[in-house]
Structures are given as C-alpha cells and as structure tokens.
Amino acid sequence: MGAKWIKLAVLYFIIGIALGLFMSATIQLHWAAAHAHVNLVGWASTAIIGLVYTVYPKAGTSMLGKWTFWLYNIGLPILLASMFMVQIPGAIGFAHTFTFSGGGALALAIILFAVNVFMNVHDTDRQQV
Numbered sequence: 001m002g003a004k005w006i007k008l009a010v011l012y013f014i015i016g017i018a019l020g021l022f023m024s025a026t027i028q029l030h031w032a033a034a035h036a037h038v039n040l041v042g043w044a045s046t047a048i049i050g051l052v053y054t055v056y057p058k059a060g061t062s063m064l065g066k067w068t069f070w071l072y073n074i075g076l077p078i079l080l081a082s083m084f085m086v087q088i089p090g091a092i093g094f095a096h097t098f099t100f101s102g103g104g105a106l107a108l109a110i111i112l113f114a115v116n117v118f119m120n121v122h123d124t125d126r127q128q129v
C-alpha cells in the first residue's frame with residue numbers, strides 16, 4: 001500500500017515544483033498558498049503517510065488503511081482545486097463547495113489515519129528495511 005501513496009506524492013511534487021517555477025518566472029505570487037499546499041500536503045504529507053504504511057504494512061493494508069487511502073486521495077485534489085479557485089475573481093462561492101467537500105473528506109481521512117496509527121502501528125509489526 002505504501003508504494004501507491006509514494007507514487008501519488010511524486011505527482012504532486014512535479015506539479016508543485018512546476019507551479020513554483022511558473023510563479024517565480026511570472027511574478028504571480030498570489031498562487032503561493034495553493035503552491036504551498038500542493039507541496040506540503042500533496043508531496044510531503046502524502047509521502048510521509050506512504051512511508052509510515054511501508055514501514056508498518058499491517059496498518060497500510062488494514063480496513064482503516066484502505067479508507068484512509070480513498071478518502072485522502074479523492075479529497076485532496078478537490079481541496080487543492082478549491083485553493084486555486086479562491087484566487088479567481090467571482091469563483092469563491094463555487095470554490096467553497098470544493099473546500100468543504102474535499103477538505104471534509106481529507107479531514108476524515110486524517111482522523112482515520114491517526115486512529116489507524118494508534119491501533120495498528122506497533123514496534124513488533126515493523127517491516128525490516
């Protein structure tokens with residue numbers, strides 16, 4: 001399960017870096033918050049979850065691990081889309097539908113991840129890497 005998370009994380013890394021270069025090149029700094037979250041939630045947080053699930057495969061393959069995967073990876077692109085949309089004049093009302101649906105799914109995923117860590121991450125289950 002960990003490898004799928006890490007592969008998705010790398011896609012966000014490419015998008016985040018490309019956006020950073022675009023912002024630098026064009027001095028369009030109003031995309032900074034969206035760029036920050038593509039990099040920090042899309043790349044960094046997703047990769048960290050992937051590494052946790054690689055080191056503790058029992059947590060990654062548990063029912064909570066599967067729910068985390070789908071809620072997180074459906075919720076995050078929707079939330080990130082809303083972070084771009086709030087910068088577009090007139091789109092804020094529409095953007096908030098995305099913020100609350102995507103952000104709600106992501107928040108639930110993170111709560112399930114935390115529950116999963118407490119229930120299924122034990123030193124005795126650690127994968128030797």
Ligand code: HEM
Pocket residue numbers: 016017018019020021022023024029032033035036039040043044
């Ligand atoms: C080629 C790589 C990158 C470029 C060219 C780039 C460029 C930028 C630019 C132009 C800004 C706006 C700065 C401003 O508003 O004054 C910014 C903000 C930011 N970047 Fe990047 N970035 C890159 C990679 C990354 C990575 C890898 C991360 C995190 C893992 C990251 C995290 C952030 C954060 C958190 C902010 C917001 C900072 C703030 O608002 O104070 N960036 N970046």
Ligand code: HEM
Pocket residue numbers: 032033036037040041044045103106107
């Ligand atoms: C449900 C998840 C999250 C939501 C809804 C959210 C929302 C926000 C909002 C509304 C801001 C202010 C943006 C602005 O000033 O224009 C912000 C800033 C920031 N958030 Fe998040 N955030 C989330 C998760 C995270 C996570 C997990 C990280 C780090 C791993 C993070 C890092 C940051 C940083 C570095 C800033 C400052 C960026 C800047 O000023 O450009 N956020 N966040």
